[in-house]
Amino acid sequence: MRIFVIAGEPSGDKLGGALMKGLNQLHSDITFDGIGGPDMQAQGLQSRFPMEELSVMGIAEILPKYRALMTRINETAAAAVQWAPDVLITIDSPDFSLRVARRVKSVSNIRTVHYVAPTVWAWRAGRAKKMAEVIDQVLALFPFEPPLMSVGNMVCDFVGHPVVAEPKASDVDALAFRTDHGIGASPMLLALPGSRRGEVSRLAGVFGKSIEPVLSRHPDLKVVVPAAAPVVDLVRDQVRAWPVKPVVLDPRGVPLAKTGNLKRAAFRAADIALAASGTVSLELAAARTPMVIAYKMNWLTFRLIRAMALIDTVTLVNLVSETRFVPEFLGPKCQPDQIGHAMLQIMDDPEAQLQAMDATMQLLGDGGEDPGLRAARAVLMRL
Numbered sequence: 001m002r003i004f005v006i007a008g009e010p011s012g013d014k015l016g017g018a019l020m021k022g023l024n025q026l027h028s029d030i031t032f033d034g035i036g037g038p039d040m041q042a043q044g045l046q047s048r049f050p051m052e053e054l055s056v057m058g059i060a061e062i063l064p065k066y067r068a069l070m071t072r073i074n075e076t077a078a079a080a081v082q083w084a085p086d087v088l089i090t091i092d093s094p095d096f097s098l099r100v101a102r103r104v105k106s107v108s109n110i111r112t113v114h115y116v117a118p119t120v121w122a123w124r125a126g127r128a129k130k131m132a133e134v135i136d137q138v139l140a141l142f143p144f145e146p147p148l149m150s151v152g153n154m155v156c157d158f159v160g161h162p163v164v165a166e167p168k169a170s171d172v173d174a175l176a177f178r179t180d181h182g183i184g185a186s187p188m189l190l191a192l193p194g195s196r197r198g199e200v201s202r203l204a205g206v207f208g209k210s211i212e213p214v215l216s217r218h219p220d221l222k223v224v225v226p227a228a229a230p231v232v233d234l235v236r237d238q239v240r241a242w243p244v245k246p247v248v249l250d251p252r253g254v255p256l257a258k259t260g261n262l263k264r265a266a267f268r269a270a271d272i273a274l275a276a277s278g279t280v281s282l283e284l285a286a287a288r289t290p291m292v293i294a295y296k297m298n299w300l301t302f303r304l305i306r307a308m309a310l311i312d313t314v315t316l317v318n319l320v321s322e323t324r325f326v327p328e329f330l331g332p333k334c335q336p337d338q339i340g341h342a343m344l345q346i347m348d349d350p351e352a353q354l355q356a357m358d359a360t361m362q363l364l365g366d367g368g369e370d371p372g373l374r375a376a377r378a379v380l381m382r383l
Helices: 010-026 066-083 094-107 127-131 171-180 197-217 229-241 256-269 280-287 299-308 316-321 336-348 351-363 371-382
Strands: 002-007 031-035 087-091 111-115 137-140 155-158 188-192 222-226 247-249 272-276 291-295 328-330
Touching: 002 010, 002 066, 002 094, 010 087, 010 111, 010 371, 031 066, 066 094, 087 094, 094 111, 111 371, 137 371, 155 371, 171 256, 188 197, 188 256, 197 229, 197 272, 197 291, 197 336, 222 256, 229 247, 247 256, 256 280, 272 280, 272 336, 280 291, 280 316, 280 351, 291 336, 316 351, 328 336
Parallel strands: 002 031, 002 087, 087 111, 111 137, 137 155, 188 222, 188 272, 222 247, 272 291, 291 328
Antiparallel strands: none
16 A cells, blocks of 8 residues: 655644554555655655755745745645555645645545644634545544534544643652652642743733732742743743742753653643643643633734634633633733632632543543544545
């Protein structure tokens, strides 16, 4: 069997590596071709060019990189058609992936699979219909996505979210983290103001002021900030104005495995988390860490997004569990007093949120077959 597989960023490479591992487990004779990073290469892929060329081609960079991107799109589509695989699998990176799929479909009958459904449940629902023109099968991370993505002849299979396959820190790991960082039995707040400079700049001041009500009731409060490598220096600069000096976890120069273990231990050790909106809510749910979500953006941007939104919450735990137990403070509501009050309420009574987290993880496939293996089974089942 011949499978042409494409990923354009590290998260896609991780999904691709797990999928390829599953395919190798289920089928004894598979040859891979395409584009991917270290995880996919470890499963037998020789990438046609460095995946990093696509990783830098986000929305902000699309215009200056347009010519290079179009060249790679055309090269990749031509290579896939010439190689004539049994299936073309594209993983996330829709700006690149779906353009390749469209070119391949225009000159062949090669089956196309796209891994990670677009967020049609949040906005721009018409994307599903457009995808159905070039994609035969979608592999979905969330259980509510298949009905929304089953459009025309395009089928959608829920395969589970990769968060359920991640290692989990134990109570022993959490205790060791508290001991190593001088936290002991004190209440611990985990602050996660984002991984991009813009996010940190907008949220760090709000987060610092939000800590004040919690500190008033819990004067021995300890704060930990797991910082992303590109923004460590900015985080250190921003937290100087906070009412309590936080422990900033710096991943630079630390082996990736150790960084991941330390971050998971910090999540497990925390009594409450204040986090920017994003997939981090699922990581917190996996660690059973109660949370409050906050996000600040330009007023006009917020109004435009709110006008287009199809949902009343952006927090994935709320969406998957079909509850609203994770408080969120977005746009104009991103106010320190309200956020601090919500953190105190959750610290006093986290049970409803913990139950929502448990339900979320179960619905995402926790305790079941590895999502990579489920994805592989879904691909083979449809061939």
